[in-house]
Amino acid sequence: MTAPDLILLNPADSVAVATRALEAGAVLRAGDWSGTALDPIPSGHKIAIRALALGDPVLKYGQVIGAATQPIAAGAHVHVHNLDMGDARIDSVIGSAYRPTAVTEDATFQGIVRPSGKVGTRNYIGIIASVNCSATVCRYIAEAFKGNALADFPNVDGVVAITHGSGCGMSGSGEGLTLLRRTLRGYADHPNFAGILLIGLGCEVNQVAPLADSLAARGDGLLARMTIQEEGGTRETVDRGIALVKAMLPAANAITRQAVSARHLTVGLQCGGSDGYSGITANPALGAAVDRLVRAGGTAILSETPEIYGAEHLLTARACAPAVADTLLGQIRWWEEYTRQHKGDMNNNPSPGNKAGGITTILEKSLGAVAKAGGTGLMDVVGYADPVETRGLVFMDTPGYDPVSATGQVAGGATLICFTTGRGSTYGCKPTPSLKIATNGSLFKRMSMDMDFNAGVILDDGISVEAAGEALFRLMLDTASGTPTRSESHGLGDNEFVPWQLGAVM
Amino acid sequence: MTAPDLILLNPADSVAVATRALEAGAVLRAGDWSGTALDPIPSGHKIAIRALALGDPVLKYGQVIGAATQPIAAGAHVHVHNLDMGDARIDSVIGSAYRPTAVTEDATFQGIVRPSGKVGTRNYIGIIASVNCSATVCRYIAEAFKGNALADFPNVDGVVAITHGSGCGMSGSGEGLTLLRRTLRGYADHPNFAGILLIGLGCEVNQVAPLADSLAARGDGLLARMTIQEEGGTRETVDRGIALVKAMLPAANAITRQAVSARHLTVGLQCGGSDGYSGITANPALGAAVDRLVRAGGTAILSETPEIYGAEHLLTARACAPAVADTLLGQIRWWEEYTRQHKGDMNNNPSPGNKAGGITTILEKSLGAVAKAGGTGLMDVVGYADPVETRGLVFMDTPGYDPVSATGQVAGGATLICFTTGRGSTYGCKPTPSLKIATNGSLFKRMSMDMDFNAGVILDDGISVEAAGEALFRLMLDTASGTPTRSESHGLGDNEFVPWQLGAVM
Numbered sequence A, B: 001m002t003a004p005d006l007i008l009l010n011p012a013d014s015v016a017v018a019t020r021a022l023e024a025g026a027v028l029r030a031g032d033w034s035g036t037a038l039d040p041i042p043s044g045h046k047i048a049i050r051a052l053a054l055g056d057p058v059l060k061y062g063q064v065i066g067a068a069t070q071p072i073a074a075g076a077h078v079h080v081h082n083l084d085m086g087d088a089r090i091d092s093v094i095g096s097a098y099r100p101t102a103v104t105e106d107a108t109f110q111g112i113v114r115p116s117g118k119v120g121t122r123n124y125i126g127i128i129a130s131v132n133c134s135a136t137v138c139r140y141i142a143e144a145f146k147g148n149a150l151a152d153f154p155n156v157d158g159v160v161a162i163t164h165g166s167g168c169g170m171s172g173s174g175e176g177l178t179l180l181r182r183t184l185r186g187y188a189d190h191p192n193f194a195g196i197l198l199i200g201l202g203c204e205v206n207q208v209a210p211l212a213d214s215l216a217a218r219g220d221g222l223l224a225r226m227t228i229q230e231e232g233g234t235r236e237t238v239d240r241g242i243a244l245v246k247a248m249l250p251a252a253n254a255i256t257r258q259a260v261s262a263r264h265l266t267v268g269l270q271c272g273g274s275d276g277y278s279g280i281t282a283n284p285a286l287g288a289a290v291d292r293l294v295r296a297g298g299t300a301i302l303s304e305t306p307e308i309y310g311a312e313h314l315l316t317a318r319a320c321a322p323a324v325a326d327t328l329l330g331q332i333r334w335w336e337e338y339t340r341q342h343k344g345d346m347n348n349n350p351s352p353g354n355k356a357g358g359i360t361t362i363l364e365k366s367l368g369a370v371a372k373a374g375g376t377g378l379m380d381v382v383g384y385a386d387p388v389e390t391r392g393l394v395f396m397d398t399p400g401y402d403p404v405s406a407t408g409q410v411a412g413g414a415t416l417i418c419f420t421t422g423r424g425s426t427y428g429c430k431p432t433p434s435l436k437i438a439t440n441g442s443l444f445k446r447m448s449m450d451m452d453f454n455a456g457v458i459l460d461d462g463i464s465v466e467a468a469g470e471a472l473f474r475l476m477l478d479t480a481s482g483t484p485t486r487s488e489s490h491g492l493g494d495n496e497f498v499p500w501q502l503g504a505v506m
């Protein structure tokens, strides 16, 4: 196959997207349409593939992105001169686009079934710091298990220190502590950990004991806690910590992977360093893979609230129940208040750079981000780091900043992260594997040792979004079964635990 | 010497502090006074050592902590029943307590004079991440120089990665970015670094190029920058980073320590995990050492604004100029607004636990914290991570949370941190050495491998505050000259860079 001139993102669309600068008069085809370009079409810009009357809705991603502000001929350039949102923003009723998704696909992966019934994709031991003051001790203990130290325990993927900058200098009753505790609890209960050692300093606001007491039970010796002040110092804590982890290794090693349904897979969706291709290659391909995952009974977590702002009704229209939509709208109001208090703003309108790249409306921009979640119904909306317990597509409120967002998803139970990027990323997030999906072939080649999947084949080789999504879904299952990602091969992921910090630092 | 029953913190004081529970009738002495206890005096509580009339000011630390609410006989217990703040709070005029301090002491340390004229106490190479996305790459480069890699460069103390959770998902024009940049710039220009390598991902809000361009010049090859996206991935960046650092090593190694005046020493003052002894042993001893440092022309940075709240007039009374006091009062107002917005409060009043321990008023509590800054004039007040360029005692606005506060002080140029603790701490903060000062002998013994100085000798052995301060000042000069602290011997300090985070995370 060769590079197509146009991409049709959805069969219902009234526009296609130019993959390169096209001259007026160029002979083109997209889906059922063939014809000539009536105007020059810059790369990434839209071309009408059917005639539109004044006021007609314009569809991209199979969704309304606005209405024609004048008659548009097939073959014409579609942009700010003949398209705006009109009242498309309000033309959406909660639940109106919701269609239940039947679980029709059989798909399995080789998972690690924990005593709790939860299924992991990796098998780490975690050393979790309650406060920055114990970070170094946690890392020292983890470092003792690098090199050949795990040679006798081939089923253990590693010992990872989960450290951060917070845990004290905060109110003992505010949302800051609530959020940190919820995040740490999500990690401590994560099925990718066989065992957990919690370590505090001793005098911090975020005490170890109540955190430990809130955790699910684990097998003998697989949940331990210490404070440096009780142990009597750095060396004593490190020495005892190493002994505690060593004692966990035989039980941690005694796991076998077994075929389980993809309904036990929870995938966090991420986008970082997006480019003009994100919305036409990597995100739609990931969306196609997510649709398959949902049809196989699995769960995908969409997040990054600021990036869907202004187009939240696209999601509430897909909500399975009014309460689900209400929760999302409440989160949106929270963000408006939060940014107002911080003298920022939530403007997610297309920037001049977006517009130069062919993005006309906020709906179109948000659809490019939401495309990675596919088209199934929105089954639940949860807060940051809340346990995700509903199957299907779930929204979790997080910032757009990648490490903070993915930390919330992993805390919520994500056992795989899929991260689309146009500029490049080296993101890893132990204990959860992270697949990096390049939007374009030149990035995939340039950062070949960091990228896992090249969605640029949609542009470069004319592979369909659907076919790319199928290949990506297979890679997701393989990765969940234990095949290492690029970032895992590099050993990345030890420094990307970044809990969302709210509330005053005192 | 044996353990005294009472401590007199200042010759001018009208009260002394019981070092243990004393019975009524006990025969006691403190300073010039001798007599008997008229009441039982709990450990840590105050006893009058002269007769006070109704309304007489009560002095502790040589300062007014309140007024007698009834006549008090010498030997009586002084607490909430006969002492309150009255109008002591407003009885303070800006600058009224300011006395210029002449530089009368000669003291030197073996410092590293940089081409800029600034003087370092350590000689590291720093790998600084602009964003969390480059944290792992920075750490990989630093790790390549562990073990024997620096054997040929004995004057290089190490290669340290300065990484954090921020740098993107933030406004490009808000105070959050301003604060992060100022902090990173302070580290990148720090005299304890011989060379700096700045590493970004490439697409982050906090770009490497403007940060690099804002830095002071360094010698050939001693300031380098990279982005992972430009280098083409993790491995390429790590490989080239290692080569860049290797190229810095010969020049970094070519330093010699030389005797320089203590006026080139800048000491950050910290208190974490305080206990009932902090205000009567470690903080006063550190204050005595700071007075010596100031008399020798050096600089001390007091911080932790929330911990002086309610007693800021004690500092503004010592201000050398009205503008200096005004800046501090402006910071106090900022904190009131900040905590109000976060639904917290700035209450620094003695807690029930403080009161049980013998602390009666907010002035007394704050004086216990401020005691570590000694008694000299307040010469300047600066913002978080601002360069400290005035000699003498300077206040820097920071939260009380230790890693955030010390990060600001190091960014401001602190070449030594002195950290008092009653509960115990393992704090290190490369590239700056951190001395840990125990408030009591049992902590010093229990965490002997983490504690550098035992201020508990004031209680246990009757060593005077002045003598303990003199010993601590000598330890400060030795440490500045290269003698490793306990945390340096343990290699701690690689995980405690925690810039103050303000503004919305988007």
Ligand SMILES: [Ca+2]
Pocket: A231, A232, A233, A236, B445, B446, B447, B448, B449
């Ligand atoms: Ca010990």
Ligand SMILES: [Ca+2]
Pocket: A270, A271, A272, A273, A304, A400, A401, A402, A405
């Ligand atoms: Ca993002």
Ligand SMILES: [Ca+2]
Pocket: A269, A270, A271, A272, A304, A400, A401, A402, A403, A405, A406
């Ligand atoms: Ca993200």
Ligand SMILES: [Ca+2]
Pocket: A445, A446, A447, A448, A449, B231, B232, B233, B236
């Ligand atoms: Ca490459």
Ligand SMILES: [Ca+2]
Pocket: B270, B271, B272, B273, B304, B400, B401, B402, B405
């Ligand atoms: Ca503190």
